[in-house]
Amino acid sequence: MKPFDYVRPATVAEAVAAAAQPGATYLAAGTNLLDLMKGGVSRPDRLVDLTHLEGLDAIERLADGGLRIGALVSNADLAHDPEFAKSYPVVAEALLSGASAQLRNAATVGGNLLQRTRCAYFYDTASRCNKRDAGSGCDARGGENRTHAVLGWSENCIATHPSDFCVPLVALGAIVEIEGKNGRREIALDELHRLPGDTPERDSALEHGDLIVAVRLPPAARGFAAHARYLKVRERTSYAFAMVSAAAALRIENGKISEARLALGGVAAKPWRARAAEDVLRGVAPTADVFQEAAWRALTDAKPSGDNAFKIALARRIVVRALTLAAAGTPARMPALPASPFASTSGAIHA
Amino acid sequence: MPELNLTSAPAHLRHGSNIGQPLTRRDGILKVRGQATYAADNHPPGMLFAVMAVSSIARGRVTSLDVTAAKCHPGVVDVMTPDHKPPLAIDPEIKTNPFVFRMEVLQSNEVRYANQPIAVVIAETLEVATEGAVLLAPRYETLPALVGLDAGESFVPPVVGVGNPTENHRGDVEAGLALAEKHIEAVYETPPQYHNAMEPHAIVAAWDGDSLQLDMPTQGLMLSLARVAELFGIAHDKIHIRSPFLGGGFGSKGFMAGPQVLGVMAAKLVRKPVKLVLRREQMYGPVGHRAPTRQRLRIGTDGEGRLTALDHHARTVSSTFDDFYEPAADASRTLYAAPAIRTSHDAVRVNTGTPLFMRAPGEATGSIALESAIDEMAWACGIDPLAFRLKNYAEVEPMTGKPFSSKALRACYEQGAARFGWSKRSLQPRRMRDDSGLLVGWGMGTATFPALMFQAEARAAIRRDGRGAMEIGAHDMGQGAWTALAQIAADAVGLDIDRVEFKAGTSDLPDAGIAGGSAHTATAGAAIHSAGAAVIAKLADLATGDERSPLFGAGNAGVIARDGRLIRRDDESRSESYAEILARAGVAEVEARGTGAPNPAAMEEYAMHAHGAVFAEVKVDPELGQIRVTRMVGAFAAGRIVNPHLVKSQLFGGMIWGMSFALHEEAITDRRSGRIMNANLGEYHIPVNADVPPLDVITVEEHDPHVNALGIKGVGEIGITGSAGAVANAVWHATGVRVRRFPIRIEELLK
């Protein structure tokens, strides 16, 4: 392995200072970063270990009704926090559908947001990859790309962002708190991940040395708890990334959808908030026809980037199903197979 | 305790006190506590670490390696390259026997496949060696890679599998098809798959002058030893290999692999012990794999649904430099009674490591195609798939006309179907749903695997303290040899299992043959059985020939051995303990050897196969295409069951692998570069716990007096066959969509 410095700051300020130098990278649980280092994909000169920072591991209810989740809270602790799971069931379900129990025990909130794509050509240092090595080309184009993006991709990169957690977060309008060399700022999660355009080497809107300190859910996010589901189609029941996933959250009042939130995973370089589809759903009764219409809207701009046209059809069906499940109501208990089509706890799907 | 009736068992042995018991693994506690020493757990003093640099191209030549950069890295001791390596005694390209495969041990700078070793960095730590390998920054002259089943001119290989004829036929297939009332033709594809044993190939090599100590996992201690001896030009007795435990092998550890030879070379180069362990991705190249296949089946039936012809052709691939041909079509030689059968193969050469035996080689690939095709044929005839199979039940081996040494397949069908509830199946596909609207499908497949025997030797002893010993260089790959063979040994010497010192897993013990072909328990067991019989006979000679013994005059066959005593057959009140016999004779121990080997006369006369029937239930989401196996029942007849507990584990493992074959496993190869893009266990999918449904295994009683002295057929591989087809057929039954490319992908069900 390439030699590197390892520093373990105790405070956020120390961490940001330690990460200022070129070649420095933050290390959280390392479930992604260490794999990248072992494969020679990332070759940092300095690791700034975040795991001993004070005060980043809390889940706090805010006075305004919002929630603040520290960047070091583990995926498992968050998903299993009873209050969190009750208020944001769609996020808990997404978390529990990701990776494996062992990985979730380790993986952090911040790391999950900033995990890199799973594009095989990105991981394979002998392949050309614009994301890993700017301007080198993209071997995924014309290669084995049935799992690649159908939305928001460019000629330069067709990779997807693999996080499950981010999908409901973006649907619920999460906000990311960032500490950088110029102090604290915050951005919508929807603006954190970038579409590739001409610069696929830049995954996110973060500047070098920016530290995510927390993710915040605004007060309104709580309003969807009764009708919110995450659905993830994957090639095995657990321990697999989404082929396509969707988070659907509805506020239903007097038989009508007063507000809808919808986002897709596995389809683009960012968690894909489908605002046009949300518009279709607002103010109407939750019917199969409306859900179909929303699904079409969500994927109007989709186009295959390779052998993956099926993902568009699949995404539409997943949207319809996720909305149907959400409308049927959040189950009282977390399904045994979270987010799986086989998790269905009622016979309502095919009435 | 049941008395077991053995045909060729000497009359004085009574079996059943140990064999047949569901003992848990005797090495289980060690493993759970982390005390079982696997090869890579060894750290001889002064040991260095070797890491391979492997090729990132699939075809061409290495033009430069930055050896200087690697050597300058602090802690790097040496870099082994084609220009700097210890000489070998023979050219590794020479195939000294058919079981020698060509390997890359830095004999040239040619690259023949991706992940081929191109240099070895030896360093004081693993991390340093790893970075040293990166610093080599190889450059290449790249040639276009040959990739896939259509890569080039096809040819007909001289043999497939282990010396099987490429083509077989009986009757006139074309005439049979012409005559058929109904017929189907279908093409199935199976992908390349990799063994992916949990334990990677590893070696710790320590030279002492011209003596060599090796710790390495191997399924063939003696084959490995012979290969090392010839490559390094040293005598067999100078080499000692320890392989007490394997973390799985599945065929990939049968022969000395190139990387393991590199470990021995590295130790020689630096004159220190060296450890070399493959990284997971390095296992996708130099250590074998299951080749992809494209199989065309043509089947015809008469008006009653009886087969008139069965034609099975398989295209496969081998490497550009050696020959191993997945004998996929051979699956059709033994299972269904067609008057006309043809099996044939052809192949193309591609830039891959040479394919190799992988759990049920040929049978697994062939079975999923054959069982799918039989299912398609049954549907075309409008007959229930089980009824169709029974209609075409082979009473004699179809291709040879030989009777079976035993065949309890009918009982497997019956018991499996009853347990599964098969009679409630709808004939039509896409007719069954569960309460939540998911499509439900039921499928079945017939399982079969040949009952093979190799050659083995064992040494048995009875000691003055009344205890016994059994020595055999057998291999425990996780299947439970430490337990099952010890059970056979205990019965063989008439002692309780705890009173027999059972030694296995090192090369200084008698040759147990290779642990492959599902034949290890049968082969090693037969050797143990015969060594036990021989040592008991010697002991009996001591007693029955001595007038001071209560057994005097009973004659060798007039005594039985039980619980550490020899007992007069005609008068059980007269007996003497082993200790007493040896004490009086003034002998410290009696010792004898025994062998296990195939019986050519029986093989000439009988077809020998294990059989089974697997039933699977899947549920499929009608819109999303996601598949889930919800139930599997397998009923298997495999002769004598030495340890029901271990046998069930083997069959469970096989059934899960079958489901993996149908739904998950595939090495994704870049169509341009020939490189494998998912060479890791995150992305090379095998079922996880959440995928595996309740499995039900029935072992059907089967008595086989012909296969070997103990009537054992072997259970290591049969579980995959039948299971893969059963799952595929269940997917069709659930959805009405016949997917002929495996693994079945979601997109095929979305159409």
Ligand SMILES: Cc1cc2nc3c(=O)[nH]c(=O)nc-3n(C[C@H](O)[C@H](O)[C@H](O)COP(=O)(O)OP(=O)(O)OC[C@H]3O[C@@H](n4cnc5c(N)ncnc54)[C@H](O)[C@@H]3O)c2cc1C
């Ligand atoms: C086999 C496997 C399967 C998986 N399956 C899934 C899945 O199905 N769904 C899914 O969503 N995920 C999956 N994952 C990914 C997993 O969720 C991520 O690896 C994990 O969330 C990363 O968290 P971490 O704390 O280990 O991050 P690390 O690996 O430590 O860091 C990841 C990146 O984030 C940066 N970083 C970390 N924290 C901060 C911070 N606070 N501020 C700024 N930068 C930071 C690091 O510098 C690094 O670049 C899988 C992973 C593996 C290995």
Ligand code: SF4
């Ligand atoms: S899709 Fe993006 S990540 Fe993948 S190879 Fe192309 S540029 Fe790299």
